[in-house]
Amino acid sequence: xxxxxxxxxxxxxxxxxxxxxxxxxxxxxxxxxxxxxxxxxxxxxxxxxxxxxxxxxxxxxxxxxxxxxxxxxxxxxxxxxxxxxxxxxxxxxxxxxxxxxxxxxxxxxxxxxxxxxxxxxxxxxxxxxxxxxxxxxxxxxxxxxxxxxxxxxxxxxxxxxxxxxxxxxxxxxxxxxxxxxxxxxxxxxxxxxxxxxxxxxxxxxxxxxxxxxxxxxxxxxxxxxxxxxxxxxxxxxxxxxxxxxxxxxxxxxxxxxxxxxxxxxxxxxxxxxxxxxxxxxxxxxxxxxxxxxxxxxxxxxxxxxxxxxxxxxxxxxxxxxxxxxxxxxxxxxxxxxxxxxxxxxxxxxxxxxxxxxxxxxxxxxxxxxxxxxxxxxxxxxxxxxxxxxxxxxxxxxxxxxxxxxxxxxxxxxxxxxxxxxxxxxxxxxxxxxxxxxxxxxxxxxxxxxxxxxxxxxxxxxxxxxxxxxxxxxxxxxxxxxxxxxxxxxxxxxxxxxxxxxxxxxxxxxxxxxxxxxxxxxxxxxxxxxxxxxxxxxxxxxxxxxxxxxxxxxxxxxxxxxxxxxxxxxxxxxxxxxxxxxxxxxxxxxxxx
Amino acid sequence: xxxxxxxxxxxxxxxxxxxxxxxxxxxxxxxxxxxxxxxxxxxxxxxxx
Amino acid sequence: xxxxxxxxxxxxxxxxxxxxxxxxxxxxxxxxxxxxxxxxxxxxxxxxxxxxxxxxxxxxxxxxxxxxxxxxxxxxxxxxxxxxxxxxxxxxxxxxxxxxxxxxxxxxxxxxxxxxxxxxxxxxxxxxxxxxxxxxxxxxxxxxxxxxxxxxxxxxxxxxxxxxxxxxxxxxxxxxxxxxxxxxxxxxxxxxxxxxxxxxxxx
Numbered sequence: 001x002x003x004x005x006x007x008x009x010x011x012x013x014x015x016x017x018x019x020x021x022x023x024x025x026x027x028x029x030x031x032x033x034x035x036x037x038x039x040x041x042x043x044x045x046x047x048x049x050x051x052x053x054x055x056x057x058x059x060x061x062x063x064x065x066x067x068x069x070x071x072x073x074x075x076x077x078x079x080x081x082x083x084x085x086x087x088x089x090x091x092x093x094x095x096x097x098x099x100x101x102x103x104x105x106x107x108x109x110x111x112x113x114x115x116x117x118x119x120x121x122x123x124x125x126x127x128x129x130x131x132x133x134x135x136x137x138x139x140x141x142x143x144x145x146x147x148x149x150x151x152x153x154x155x156x157x158x159x160x161x162x163x164x165x166x167x168x169x170x171x172x173x174x175x176x177x178x179x180x181x182x183x184x185x186x187x188x189x190x191x192x193x194x195x196x197x198x199x200x201x202x203x204x205x206x207x208x209x210x211x212x213x214x215x216x217x218x219x220x221x222x223x224x225x226x227x228x229x230x231x232x233x234x235x236x237x238x239x240x241x242x243x244x245x246x247x248x249x250x251x252x253x254x255x256x257x258x259x260x261x262x263x264x265x266x267x268x269x270x271x272x273x274x275x276x277x278x279x280x281x282x283x284x285x286x287x288x289x290x291x292x293x294x295x296x297x298x299x300x301x302x303x304x305x306x307x308x309x310x311x312x313x314x315x316x317x318x319x320x321x322x323x324x325x326x327x328x329x330x331x332x333x334x335x336x337x338x339x340x341x342x343x344x345x346x347x348x349x350x351x352x353x354x355x356x357x358x359x360x361x362x363x364x365x366x367x368x369x370x371x372x373x374x375x376x377x378x379x380x381x382x383x384x385x386x387x388x389x390x391x392x393x394x395x396x397x398x399x400x401x402x403x404x405x406x407x408x409x410x411x412x413x414x415x416x417x418x419x420x421x422x423x424x425x426x427x428x429x430x431x432x433x434x435x436x437x438x439x440x441x442x443x444x445x446x447x448x449x450x451x452x453x454x455x456x457x458x459x460x461x462x463x464x465x466x467x468x469x470x471x472x473x474x475x476x477x478x479x480x481x482x483x484x485x486x487x488x489x490x491x492x493x494x495x496x497x498x499x500x501x502x503x504x505x506x507x508x509x510x511x512x513x514x515x516x517x518x519x520x521x522x523x524x525x526x527x528x529x530x531x532x533x534x535x536x537x538x539x540x541x542x543x544x545x546x547x548x549x550x551x552x553x554x555x556x557x558x559x560x561x562x563x564x565x566x567x568x569x570x571x572x573x574x575x576x577x578x579x580x581x582x583x584x585x586x587x588x589x590x591x592x
Numbered sequence: 593x594x595x596x597x598x599x600x601x602x603x604x605x606x607x608x609x610x611x612x613x614x615x616x617x618x619x620x621x622x623x624x625x626x627x628x629x630x631x632x633x634x635x636x637x638x639x640x641x
Numbered sequence: 642x643x644x645x646x647x648x649x650x651x652x653x654x655x656x657x658x659x660x661x662x663x664x665x666x667x668x669x670x671x672x673x674x675x676x677x678x679x680x681x682x683x684x685x686x687x688x689x690x691x692x693x694x695x696x697x698x699x700x701x702x703x704x705x706x707x708x709x710x711x712x713x714x715x716x717x718x719x720x721x722x723x724x725x726x727x728x729x730x731x732x733x734x735x736x737x738x739x740x741x742x743x744x745x746x747x748x749x750x751x752x753x754x755x756x757x758x759x760x761x762x763x764x765x766x767x768x769x770x771x772x773x774x775x776x777x778x779x780x781x782x783x784x785x786x787x788x789x790x791x792x793x794x795x796x797x798x799x800x801x802x803x804x805x806x807x808x809x810x811x812x813x814x815x816x817x818x819x820x821x822x823x824x825x826x827x828x829x830x831x832x833x834x835x836x837x838x839x840x841x842x843x844x
Contacts, residue, residue: 001827004804004819009811014821018797026790032820062832079825122818125791128810130803132828156832163834212837239838302822306797336790341802349801349836356802360809367792367815376740376783416788436783437740445775450768465722473720476749484761487768488750490721520620530618540602540632551602554630557620567754572603572628 005080021309024416025336026125026372036115038086043110046074046082050102056090063160067167072102077165126336126363131306133297133342136191136198144293149264150175151271152291155209162216174290176269180221181289185273186210188230192296201317203296204346207234210294211247218250226252227286229259229275297346310334311399319345330359333526335417338362377420377437379413385432386410392424392433397526421525422496438491447505450487455509456585459485459573464494467518467559474563482570485577495528502539502553507592511580512552512573519557546591603628652683654777655711657702659693659718661748668752670763677767681774685709693718699731706735713777717745717770738782745773800828
């Protein structure tokens, strides 16, 4: 931490928030709001003279309210920068009648009540999002009595209680009588792995944190009896299993089953846990002096603003979504932006450091090159045809299209941000989007070539480059035979498949059209294939209205590994084709 | 109670019910009979008297 | 359409049919396909090669581009996912924009999947080449532009991850701006006593 404070190339901006981001990869302009500290960061030596006379006493956030601080304070002794900060909302103010005492005390005259917030604009090439996480608040899980019983604490509160620098100077005490608890219970998965309350995901760190805490207690106070109530112990990392074994060897009892209820003895303030041990099937009541709720991690509240500013997405757990879960795990979908730490998913310190170094390395690749080659296959807007409806901007998974709702100016593609999926081109109803290298003309040209002769004998298949086209390749490599009526047209993404391509094919006499793309989880363009599905659904309605069987338009998600599925689906397409009559085709041609 | 909707497979014709809410994010669907992704939601006809 | 080929632009398309040893020619009558391609509109040269991706095969493309003044190239061989980069480079080496190349996937999408129906496969191959030529007619040169990347970074959040990323990048020589909402960096890590698996101090 101190290395950061004194590094000549790190400008540390504390009490600061990002309020606006403009630009694109390599060329971001970030506005940062630097809130006033009211203490000169460079001059303050953290001597503490100012504290003595400050009449305001507030709960100390760093100790989670287990201790107090003044209105002028240092968040914790090792803080970087090592300067005090004044919370102006709590301060009585520089009014000679009210207060102003700290001002008098500070010999170096570091305190300035008139300091102002200021906004600065900074130009950077890359951005690393390391906004971290918050911890789960167990209040809603009332059966554990977090708000009702004083001797029920969270695992983070417990960290402060056994920390030598914490409010008790490292003496483990229970809150009601300040005595060393003789019997301690940990309850795991608080707010994690639950579909009903809290979050469905595993928070990753809590098992090991409890094992660590149990060892800390045993090291200092071997006589303390420890029971850990758990669903599964997940000790998968390097050295983790050893710690788990050590903890068991030290006598920590692991009981498989989460208590359904906690009751308090009003006199002794002891707690009674009723739990079934699912290994033995026995229901037992356990009396303990103190309960520690092993709380899970949740996405940081800060994430929503950063998400908007950097046009990022979330996965269903609320954490940031990577550009690809396996192959680009630290890249954000927005180019030039990377993730480090718990912003992307709950992780322990080692994994956070690993990911931070990985993201630094990814950013380094861009910055050491000093330039970035933009995808050549990008879209382009014909300003004359653009009606400024904004649909293209809405469907772009990369937010690469600038569009001003109020001014009604033609949309504009930020080429450096465009990945070339072509979803905008499929969405535009006015042909104002030109998708380079996969233009309407190029694709319609292929459709026409297929259907010029004997259209009734062919099946038109649109396949996305990354999954279904690759799936077709895999069928080929595996020599899986399918009917020769299949004609494949490649697009980069199934999201490129415009309604008019499909309708044109039907108009020219195609009996069956198949639109195929990646499975939802695999979409190479974040989520562009959601629009494919919506478009196909709309087309089904449209066809039905015109008296054309919607069954003639088929949809299939085929991955690059599903050669078997590709061949199977092609056989099904041929069967469907044989069911389409010439009368039907004639009718369709007239209707469209 | 989770909302449900009727779906029809445009490959094999199988009709089935599945959880669905217009508020949900779009999701990948497959026919429980034939596995096809050509699954169409059958919209309720507006009730008229 | 914004990009429209001007009518004066004479199309000169070259079609190269690959045997891929017997991989394609074992099922598809490549000579018949080449003959068919020769008859397509705007095609000025059509030929076959045992292995188009080999050095001599590529050389033949390059020679033909120069000799016939080709401005579009259609290679009917294997998957573009395999050899598109190869043939793009070949085009570029003789001054043809690499995006004026179109590939037709005769191997993975035809000969290998219709091995027992050589006649139908040959008919399909012809039509696939026709599709490729149809697309090639509308291909336009594309340019891979470059944008400069500023050698500075902003790290949002000063917890353990933000600290590590900042130090790594600052030590690599870049200017780092570390933005933290609170009065001190350290994040949740600083609140934790000892850390697993080493059981040492967090700060």
